[in-house]
Amino acid sequence: MGLQHFPIIYTVGHSTRSPVELRSLLSSVGVTELVDVRTVPRSRRHPHFSSDALSLELPAHGISYTHEPALGGFRRPTSSSPNAGWQHEAFRGYADHMRSEEFQAALQRLAHRARAHISALMCAEANWRRCHRRLVADALLVRGWRVLHLGLERRPVPHELTPFAVLGPGETLTYPPLQGSLLEGTG
Secondary structure: OOHHHOOEEEEEEOOOOOHHHHHHHHHHOOOOEEEEOOOOOOOOOOHHHOHHHHHHHHHHHOOEEEEOHHHOOOOOOOOOOOOOOOOOHHHHHHHHHOOOHHHHHHHHHHHHHHHHOOEEEEEOOOOHHHOOHHHHHHHHHOOOOEEEEOOOOOOOEEOOOOOOOEEOHHHOEEOOOOOOOOOOOOO
16 A cells, blocks of 8 residues: 555644745645644744634634644653653653553544544644654554654655654554663754
């Protein structure tokens, strides 16, 4: 089966873009629903990306807006985290969160919506490699989704599973350290 048969979800970071630039980027691939995966859906520096502003602005351009706080970042790692492959505490904490019922239910809601819409996940960080969208993309990928990252290259960038991710029962992912290393530069 070719990749064109897998359902697609996009990711994007609003960064310092203007609302017009974000809409243009989303429209360029036909996105009809933006799923906000920021824990706190507002920005002091960029108030045009607050949930209130987006929920008014986007529908006027044919793009629905949904905030999914259960997929938001800023999670703390557990004391017995199996995700020590992530040196950065925020990624380790998010990987721990991915094992929760809250995350699993939110991922199911996302998948349900994304089967009815062309959906994009949005956070603030432009570079998906430095954002929790990277981990959400891993979770989607192992469930049969094709994930494409928007905004850093001229064309959408296909997501590839994080190299040190380990797939366990029930499509759970862990990120253990490689033998003798904590993977320099992994978050």
